[in-house]
Amino acid sequence: MRLGLVIDMDTCVGCHACAVACKQWNTSGTTGALTDYRPYGEDPSGVWFNRVRHYEVGDYPNNKTVNIPMSCMHCQHADCVNVCPTGASYKRPEDGIVLVDQDKCMGCNYCAWACPYGARELDREDGVMKKCTLCVDRIYDEALPPEERQPACVITCPAHARFFGDFDDDNSEVSRLVRERGGVKQMPELGYKPVNTYLPPRITRPIPIDDVRANRVVSSVKDWVNKMVAR
């Protein structure tokens, strides 16, 4: 299995629901508590696994705004794991999920340096590195109804811009979407082979208008002849 997310930049409205859902689920989850620094003071900050960033492509008036949520890509070539000296960081062979064993981490930040996607954040209070677990504590929890065995960020997304599934399975929804929509990867040139894949904004279908354009435009009320339409 190669589990990961597909994120649709065509429907993501940048609402941050996925980011907060992630925070909510995980602060009491396996990696919690996710510390918040200065929560009510100046420059509030904290540990998050999923952050939504907003960009503009092109110049006014030919500009488009795109929202890009990013969490761990669960890279196939996860250098974050390679560089980890303690073995705290690891990639599960069975499903490709990249995790940190908090009990082994020494908080050296090296994995965060090796991650191109900003997926790892040090919890300064716990002194350990934390990151998206692909909600390993949800997706395999058999006490949850099957439809809820999905990452918190996926089930919450109001624009259904997030999909979770197995990229090794050609018939999975994620594989199909990537195929049909020409899924793209971020910074492929670095060779990390991120699993998470982004769907580019779609091309709009052209709407013909010649069939509703009058040959001779109406210029006065007098141009209309009443039709016998029964009330």
Place this chain on the structure above:
Amino acid sequence: MHPAFSVILFTVISGAGYGLFILLAAFHLAGIGPAMSHGELLAHGVASLGLITLGLVFSTGHLANKKNAWRSFMRFKTSWLSREAVFAVLFYPFAGIYGLGVLLQGAAIGPLPALAGVIAAVLAVITLFSTGMIYGCLKTIRQWNTALTPANYIMLGIATGATLFAAIATVFGNATTLHAGVAMVALVAAAVLKGIYYFWISRVNGPTINTATTFNRATVRLLDTGHTAGTFLTDEFGYDPRKDTIDNVKMGVFLLGFVAPVLVFASILSGAPAGIAWLAAVSSLVGIGMERWLFFAEAKHVVRLYHGAQTCTNSLAEPARGRTTVAPVTDPTDARRWELGDTPGGSGS
């Protein structure tokens, strides 16, 4: 990259220590230069081991969870940091045996301690190489991802070690032109290597905000990072010193790190008292400390592209270069359409 003080201290100090040890071993075991007294040998040995150890202690300074530091030996298989730790530790028994030999036997040590000394020296080189590779292996930081990084680490370690070696020798009145010459050669070589590095990083390229966001055909600008205050990522990677600070420090690196020590040794060679070698040692350490600061400060992690940097060498504040001049694509079947904005004709005023 945010320059962590503890990492700067660690790499500079232990680098010098390893360099010193390498020179000690080379002079002593290969019989280069004048014979060293028992005391001098010990002084070099203690100094190098002391510096290395001090450095390693500093190195844990940046660990957020020190109690797990011991686990850093576990991933020798893949991690240069682990390898560095392993080699650094492995160095000790060999250095220890060699040191014991020197302690007990003086200059004329037996073959076993001598062999240990050779191995320790090799391990010192490997450790320096590993330290360099910790940085050199990161594809995420284009300024580091080069063979020049470990080469620099080794050469700078040897150069600072050589100045120390020469300085300590003066204490025992044993400094020779060879000491000064070796130090000068090492310093010049390190300076050349560093020069090449600086030239190289001025030309690095790699991912851009376009490849990071997947929008490759038009200007991409950050609108909002999605958080008001800084985060771990911006603290760690968002460091953007001013250009003139960089230039001044770079000047300092060359002046204090290389030029001044070389001049000191040159003046020793032309008759100045050998004791001023200490000036060279201190100056080179300070200079290399500045070099180390620059090494971090100039390194630009690719995650910055997500925080608005246009390229992996730009500062975060540098605006996008020019406005996109490509004409809007109005043909709806053109795949570029979504990348350029979708409003045929737009609605500008």
Place this chain on the structure above:
Amino acid sequence: MSALPEFENHSEQEIKYTTCYMCACRCGIKVTVQNNKVRYIQGNRHHPINKGVLCAKGNAGIMKQQSPARLHQPMRRKPGTERGAGEFEPISWDEALDMLSTRLQKIRETDPRKLAFFTGRDQMQALTGLWATQFGTYNWAAHGGFCSVNMATGGLYTTGFAFWEFGDPDWDRTKYHMLWGVAEDHASNPIKIGLEKLKRRGGKFVAINPVRTGYQAIADEWVGIKPGTDGLFALSMLHVLLKNDQFDWDFLVRYTNATQLVVQTPGQKGDGLILRDEAGNPLVWELEQEAFVDGTQVDIKPALFGEYTAPDGRPVKTVMTLLAERYLSEEYAPENTAKITGVPADQTERLALEMAHVAFKETIELDIEWTDSWGRKHDKVFGRPVSMHAMRGISAHSNGFQTCRAIHLLQIMLGSVDCPGGHLAKPPYPKHVPPGIKPAKECAPNTPLKSPPLGFPTAPEDLVIDDDGNPLRIDKAFSWDAPISNHGLMHMVVTNAVNGDPYPIDTLIFFMANMSWNSSMNTAEVMDMLRAKDDSGEYKIPFLVVADAFHSETVNFADLVLPDTTYLERYDTISMLDRPISEPAAAADSIRHPILEVDRNVRPWQEVMVELAGRLKFPAFTNDDGSRKFEDYKDFIVNFEKEPGIGFLSGYRGKDGKTHLRGEPNPKQWEAYIENQGFFVHHLAPNQQFYRFANKEYLELAKHAGWVGKTDPITIELYSETQQRFKLAGQGLYDGPQPTKQEHKDRLTQFFDPLPIWHKPLEQTRIDEDEYPFYAVNQRPMFMYHSWDSQNAWLRQICAQNYLYMNRGKAESMGIEDLSWVWMESHNGRVRVQVKLIEGCEPSTVWTWNAIGKQKGAWGLKPEANESNKGFLMNHLISELLPKKGDPVDNITNSDPVTGQAAWYDLKVKITPADPEETSTWPDFDTVKPAPGMSEAPDQLRYAAHKPVHLNRSIRDVLTRGSLDEDR
């Protein structure tokens, strides 16, 4: 690898369903609770509103519960201290309620109008309105007047339903969607769900908005319009439709008043009114009979176009003729409107034709048999799959009512009203145009009002004014200032009360409204007004009661603070009598119930209201023997009947809980709702889902359920006679009340019109536009709800400072750099703000997120919080009165002249760079002191409902597994 550990101890957890109230969208939530602590809040999959999803705010509910701003106990202003100084002393609930009920008793016995009760972002207007009615004061309204009444009124006076909470696009079928001036809307999750459906289906999404963020980011086409000009843009598209003969002739003839005849006697009484027979039925010209006939009959063939002479000799024209004459005019040609709207002519034309194509060439046909109001059976439903939605980008302008009508007009011309793929009503809507309730006009001691305080005037007779034409309500609603102010004018209450205009009041109650800060116009002056005293040293507003759950800026000004519970701690109803959670194809309502135990000395406002109603012996709350009718709120909800069988909750009625919509009270109704995950849904049969303005089966159901008063078909009013009546009054041609002041006459003649008009937003007509060249508007951030969410430790990390966004090219041409500080100045004041440059913004527009700026010390935040030092409010710049010119208009509200809707987005400003050392916001107000009992804001938070279960990697795995690519 080894098996996974058990992460969650499910046996310690309990799952409860309730309704979110992190905003007014009212999504269903599934809450996992562990040890009276929330483990996880997620969307309820079965809930009609959100279908399982949850927004950023909803996901941060835990942090609302943790907020240090929560009030802990009732308090009163410390005797001897000044109002607004923030000196409070705790009192008991008994003392608080005694104090309040004694005062209210006195008011009620003497002059009930002296109590003004205004509510903010609440969802219980059915209860607060009933309470005010029973008290006997018409000085009640909710926030609608400053929120989006233009959208409600625009719709209810046209199609009988509206955008906003009364209707939805048919997201499942629409193929073309136009979104006008919406950043987030009340329907936060439904719009996101809907846009995704539309896009995935390959439909086109066009966004009309000066700013391109949020929803507009994913639009297929962005129309970066100049603020306040949408009406003209809509009418210009209408021009294109007419020019190209693209409109739904059948729809207009059958369901609208397009064929009705309008009297054309300019300058005479009766001009512009509909020609009627003696019985008052509108007349039409029958094409076969060639005669005037009663237009309400069916099977007649009325002329859509034509000019005739009425039997009494008066010239008449059909509505459609007037409409075509007006909008065919070159004034509306895209080439001419482009200069004002900024939308290029070819784009305006293309968009209109695209809609025509989708409406008429991609028509939907559904095989649904249905019966029209006249009993005729039809075997198909036709849909024009073009839909629209509009909100505050339209409504927050003083021309918003007319603009909203113009947008509805487009929909009507396309025939896309309550049809498949079009704009659908949500029960209890549609209602007859307009709904038959009239606002109360009389207050008498100890007497309930005869009708609710708010209603729907159709003629000057319905105004709430005295014989001299002066306003009777404290907010001057339903007066000549704003005759059709259906939701009141909450934004005028403080100003009017302090000025004693029309009269002074005694007690002002604010519930859930931050009226000294982000919800008021002219913030600084409002704060002064709240502190203002008369010559005798008495406060001009003698007694201010604030019922709030949190330590807002307004709480600081209260004389009595009644602390509320949070949404997870109380019973509540989202009632069919109010704005329920219905979907187009289903009537639905819902409840909240306590999920967590209350840990402070606070009480739900619902309980307080029922308690006060009992103490004050309101008739509806009192038995004949004088005893209290309802024990508490729960009891009230179960047993109160508005009319036989109709109560606050429509589901699970009847003794056995098996009757729905109408039925006897069910003592176990709460339990039934709780068991059914907190909501009730009644699905409409397919034949009740469309054309509900003339759908027999639907209207019969609606009558049964009490949603409409009669089953007569609802005629869509293309032409608004109500508007004409007020216009005539302005012209002095009306048989009935007429204004005497010139400024009122001018307003009525200029701004009332039976067919939509476009006029410049009022502020712009009273300032020098060259001096203030920028339009300044706000947007709702998707992750923040007004002022509430800066107390939320998670949400404020996303945004703790708002910037002023400016078009990059424009700013650079003025030498303004990204992140520099500038002064933004309006006719009313100035603020210092930090700029961010953006491409996606119409160049003459600047904007910011709404309500991020905070007064120092409020909301449990530390004084150094970014919100108070770098964030800002635009409210300081917006005046509640029109810009001063030294004429009588100076004292008229800065609102839509028709509806009284606060014109927040009419604001125009100038921008000048600040000095380099000026790097904080201005104005800077005093620091609010914490209230007694509030918990101190911690410096670090580590919320967790249980201990984490770590996922350990075995040492063996650490040592043996090599690099990753091989593993795979």
